Amino acid sequence: xxxxxxxxxxxxxxxxxxxxxxxxxxxxxxxxxxxxxxxxxxxxxxxxxxxxxxxxxxxxxxxxxxxxxxxxxxxxxxxxxxxxxxxxxxxxxxxxxxxxxxxxxxxxxxxxxxxxxxxxxxxxxxxxxxxxxxxxxxxxxxxxxxxxxxxxxxxxxxxxxxxxxxxxxxxxxxxxxxxxxxxxxxxxxxxxxxxxxxxxxxxxxxxxxxxxxxxxxxxxxxxxxxxxxxxxxxxxxxxxxxxxxxxxxxxxxxxxxxxxxxxxxxxxxxxxxxxxxxxxxxxxxxxxxxxxxxxxxxxxxxxxxxxxxxxxxxxxxxxxxxxxxxxxxxxxxxxxxxxxxxxxxxxxxxxxxxxxxxxxxxxxxxxxxxxxxxxxxxxxxxxxxxxxxxxxxxxxxxxxxxxxxxxxxxxxxxxxxxxxxxxxxxxxxxxxxxxxxxxxxxxxxxxxxxxxxxxxxxxxxxxxxxxxxxxxxxxxxxxxxxxx
Amino acid sequence: xxxxxxxxxxxxxxxxxxxxxxxxxxxxxxxxxxxxxxxxxxxxxxxxxxxxxxxxxxxxxxxxxxxxxxxxxxxxxxxxxxxxxxxxxxxxxxxxxxxxxxxxxxxxxxxxxxxxxxxxxxxxxxxxxxxxxxxxxxxxxxxxxxxxxxxxxxxxxxxxxxxxxxxxxxxxxxxxxx
Ligand code: SF4
Ligand code: SF4
Ligand code: SF4
Ligand code: SF4
Numbered sequence: 001x002x003x004x005x006x007x008x009x010x011x012x013x014x015x016x017x018x019x020x021x022x023x024x025x026x027x028x029x030x031x032x033x034x035x036x037x038x039x040x041x042x043x044x045x046x047x048x049x050x051x052x053x054x055x056x057x058x059x060x061x062x063x064x065x066x067x068x069x070x071x072x073x074x075x076x077x078x079x080x081x082x083x084x085x086x087x088x089x090x091x092x093x094x095x096x097x098x099x100x101x102x103x104x105x106x107x108x109x110x111x112x113x114x115x116x117x118x119x120x121x122x123x124x125x126x127x128x129x130x131x132x133x134x135x136x137x138x139x140x141x142x143x144x145x146x147x148x149x150x151x152x153x154x155x156x157x158x159x160x161x162x163x164x165x166x167x168x169x170x171x172x173x174x175x176x177x178x179x180x181x182x183x184x185x186x187x188x189x190x191x192x193x194x195x196x197x198x199x200x201x202x203x204x205x206x207x208x209x210x211x212x213x214x215x216x217x218x219x220x221x222x223x224x225x226x227x228x229x230x231x232x233x234x235x236x237x238x239x240x241x242x243x244x245x246x247x248x249x250x251x252x253x254x255x256x257x258x259x260x261x262x263x264x265x266x267x268x269x270x271x272x273x274x275x276x277x278x279x280x281x282x283x284x285x286x287x288x289x290x291x292x293x294x295x296x297x298x299x300x301x302x303x304x305x306x307x308x309x310x311x312x313x314x315x316x317x318x319x320x321x322x323x324x325x326x327x328x329x330x331x332x333x334x335x336x337x338x339x340x341x342x343x344x345x346x347x348x349x350x351x352x353x354x355x356x357x358x359x360x361x362x363x364x365x366x367x368x369x370x371x372x373x374x375x376x377x378x379x380x381x382x383x384x385x386x387x388x389x390x391x392x393x394x395x396x397x398x399x400x401x402x403x404x405x406x407x408x409x410x411x412x413x414x415x416x417x418x419x420x421x422x423x424x425x426x427x428x429x430x431x432x433x434x435x436x437x438x439x440x441x442x443x444x445x446x447x448x449x450x451x452x453x454x455x456x457x458x459x460x461x462x463x464x465x466x467x468x469x470x471x472x473x474x475x476x477x478x479x480x481x482x483x484x
Numbered sequence: 485x486x487x488x489x490x491x492x493x494x495x496x497x498x499x500x501x502x503x504x505x506x507x508x509x510x511x512x513x514x515x516x517x518x519x520x521x522x523x524x525x526x527x528x529x530x531x532x533x534x535x536x537x538x539x540x541x542x543x544x545x546x547x548x549x550x551x552x553x554x555x556x557x558x559x560x561x562x563x564x565x566x567x568x569x570x571x572x573x574x575x576x577x578x579x580x581x582x583x584x585x586x587x588x589x590x591x592x593x594x595x596x597x598x599x600x601x602x603x604x605x606x607x608x609x610x611x612x613x614x615x616x617x618x619x620x621x622x623x624x625x626x627x628x629x630x631x632x633x634x635x636x637x638x639x640x641x642x643x644x645x646x647x648x649x650x651x652x653x654x655x656x657x658x659x660x661x662x
Contacts, residue, residue: 038648092651365658391655394564425656432652439650440561447557447625448527450606455529 001202001229004249006242008379009234010412012169012333014208015359018299019172019292024180026303027316033075033101033307034086035061039346040136041143042068047099053080056110058283061099064131070144070347071134073283074110075305078103089310089329089346093339101307112281118191123152126195126278133277134284134347139163139174139238139267140330142348145274148264152196155259160193161247164205164212164268165231165238168331171351173288174268176301178205178212181272182219188271190223191278196264201226202247208233235333236410240265242379254406269350289345291317295324295354304345310352311341324354325362332360333411366419374413374423380406384413384423391430396437404430517569518546524565525555528605530627532556545570557625559584584644585626587619593638600630600639 038044045062049055055074062072079102085095118126131146151157166174178185193201203220205213207230220226231237231246241252243265250261258265266274269287276282285306292299297318304313310327314320328335329349345352374384382403390399407427414423522542529537533554535544544550545566552566552574567574587608589600596614608624611617619630621644631639 088648090648090651091653092646092648094646094648094651096648422656422658425653428653429655433655436650436652437561437564440559443625444526444558444561446623447606450608450623451526451528454605454607 001227001247003229003231003246006234006237006246006379007381008377008412009236009242010377010415011233012235012415014169014233015292016170016172016175016208018170018294019290019301020175020209022172022176022299022301024173024176024288024301024303027305027308027313029076029103029105029107029305030308030312031103032081033078033103033305034309034344035072035075035099035101035307036086036088036344036346037062037072037097037099038088039072039142039306039348040070041141042066042070044097045069045072047083047097049080049099051080051082054078054104055080055101056108058112058285059110060283061101064134064144068144068147070136071132071283072099073134073285074101075285075307076101076103077106077108077110087339087343089336089338089343089349091337091339093343098344115281116278118194118278123195123197124150126191126274129281130195130274130277133273133282135270135273135277136284136347137267138269138273138287138347138350140334140348140350141267142346145266145270148266149192149195149274151257151259151264152198155257156262157196157198157259157264158200158262159248159264160189160196160198160201161243161263161265162189162201162203162268162271163238163240163243163265164203164209164216165243166209166268167206167233167235167238168333168335168351169235170292170353171290171331172292173290173301173350175209175212177268177272177288178209179215182215184272184275185268186216186219186223186226186271187279188273188275189220189226189266191274192266192271193225198264199225203228204231204243204247205229206231206233206237235412236379236408239379239408239410241408254403284347287345287347287349289313289349290351291353292351293324293328293354294356294359295320295322297321304349306345306347308345309341310338310343310345313345313352314341314354320354322356325357325360326353326355328353328355333415334409363420365421368419368421371418373416373418377412377416379410379412380408382407384427385421387430388421388423388426391426391433396430396434399430400434404434407431515543515546518542521545521566521569524562524569526558526562526625528557528625528627530557530605530625530629532627548572557627585641586621586624586644587626587628587630587639588642589617589619590638590640591616591618593636595636597635599633599635603629603633605629 043065046065047062049061056077057074059074060071061074064071081100081102083099086098087093088096116129127146127149135145136142164174203216213230217228220228240258244258244263245251252258252261273284289302289304291313300317327338329338330351378384387399387404409424411424522539525538527538533541535541553563555562563574594616598613601609601611606623608620609617628641
């Protein structure tokens with residue numbers, strides 16, 4: 001298949017060899033599970049259980065609220081201890097409502113919904129089941145998958161792309177899934193294509209995963225509609241927009257979805273979760289996580305129940321050999337810093353990295369030498385140096401005008417910057433600040449409207465009172481006259 | 485020489501006429517910039533800027549007698565909008581942004597006097613005579629006037645805690661190596 005060129009990009013040190021050869025290993029059941037109500041993009045789930053309830057594995061604990069949301073299920077059987085605020089796996093470390101579940105060791109399933117035959121039920125049934133099972137984008141995006149499987153009704157979709165690029169350094173969980181659970185992944189992919197009503201499926205895998213490529217090609221040989229495509233190894237090949245451009249030559253317009261140009265992209269682990277949901281009626285209650293970084297004694301790929309604390313994963317990997325400078329959730333390029341180890345693994349946790357100072361190589365910032373490397377590296381054709389300057393001087397609107405909101409936060413620019421300018425940190429700040437200003441503006445408008453309404457009301461009441469007084473006076477005067 | 489003088493005089497006269505006509509037909513009532521600046525202000529007439537309300541505040545801004553940062557409830561968003569409109573620069577220094585606040589009625593102390601309710605320009609306080617009053621947080625714009633008039637001192641201004649939806653990264657503090 002002919003591939004199209006994408007702009008920019010970099011070749012970071014991949015460091016996947018630490019875990020690529022490690023088979024997926026189940027993590028022993030922890031003593032307590034912490035299940036946040038929000039593990040997805042959209043509205044947080046609403047609890048349907050209370051402290052003291054006994055639940056079984058796969059039972060609904062919190063239901064979705066609204067269209068863009070996802071339910072949370074019990075990762076094992078046990079007792080609900082409490083629902084309380086607990087640190088989120090988010091750089092802020094802010095607490096969010098979390099269900100505490102104490103496993104009873106039996107690990108017995110609840111009554112699951114019946115298996116579906118995806119190729120005979122109506123298409124909408126599939127999306128409904130996927131929503132019911134709480135499946136979200138497991139590459140880290142955590143967008144509710146059912147919504148993306150329903151896009152076929154709104155847009156003319158002709159290709160389903162399965163993202164097996166796994167272009168982030170360190171991570172190998174998708175690589176392992178493609179090698180070890182090949183049949184489940186390919187079945188999930190075909191189910192998703194049926195839900196979308198597309199005839200063509202492209203599974204794209206970077207060439208640095210030859211075993212996964214071979215396994216997936218062999219498994220899908222029986223299905224004419226599935227094509228397995230090797231991709232050149234380049235970061236950020238796994239970015240949805242760039243992947244679509246490389247495969248189809250179509251560019252997604254700014255602030256539009258890939259669906260606007262007829263393509264829907266799903267992740268490998270999501271495909272497997274869809275297989276479980278549809279064929280077995282099993283909700284999403286566990287995921288594969290790559291635990292890596294040189295600060296960890298033994299790097300591994302673990303099958304983890306959602307709600308397990310990061311500290312337990314690290315302990316299972318033999319603990320630390322040295323204190324890490326960071327704990328990251330996800331890969332080193334786009335992953336999020338975590339406030340510490342006492343945070344739960346959630347649906348979007350693809351990796352846990354404990355990086356040593358040498359690996360993270362944080363260095364002092366020097367003045368910009370205007371070399372333009374950041375511009376060449378940017379896969380979105382932006383001018384990072386200019387945007388960072390503007391943000392530094394609080395010219396946020398100007399930065400937005402030259403594309404701040406189109407920036408992927410991919411980190412390519414910061415990676416190549418010889419002056420070690422924290423470009424991505426500027427963009428993080430700039431985007432957050434713009435959103436906050438937007439909220440302020442909305443509030444400002446509301447204040448103004450309310451103040452005007454009140455002023456009007458006060459004036460009207462005043463007028464009415466005066467009118468009444470005048471009327472009363474007049475009546476009194478007439479009465480007097482009449483009396484005289 | 486004569487031609488030069490003549491043509492320049494003619495040019496002057498013509499341009500003068502054009503300007504005169506333009507001044508007559510394109511005249512605007514009041515000071516338009518003042519109205520535009522006033523439109524940017526919150527309009528709650530709270531008086532925290534030291535002026536009697538948003539209109540006099542806007543007048544002072546246009547005359548350059550007050551800095552764009554004058555309006556505490558407006559925050560940075562308003563300051564930046566004003567600065568852009570007036571074409572002046574605005575400096576926040578290294579000062580952290582004012583924490584957003586919200587009024588909070590301590591219900592144990594509230595005697596239901598309704599004084600705060602009358603003070604609030606956005607109807608953010610609900611209550612009635614002899615009943616406990618409470619603040620609708622989304623509507624309060626933190627002007628603090630209610631706290632000032634409360635006879636039992638039961639209203640305090642509390643910081644609004646950040647949530648996962650509102651939290652964002654701080655600006656990087658760059659230490660430049662030499
Ligand atoms: S790569 Fe760094 S030093 Fe070079 S122009 Fe960009 S910001 Fe400046
Ligand atoms: S982080 Fe943004 S600006 Fe930098 S290379 Fe990636 S897309 Fe471009
Ligand atoms: S502080 Fe702001 S809202 Fe209050 S009166 Fe002055 S300009 Fe208006
Ligand atoms: S501080 Fe008090 S008076 Fe001001 S808006 Fe809030 S509730 Fe109303």
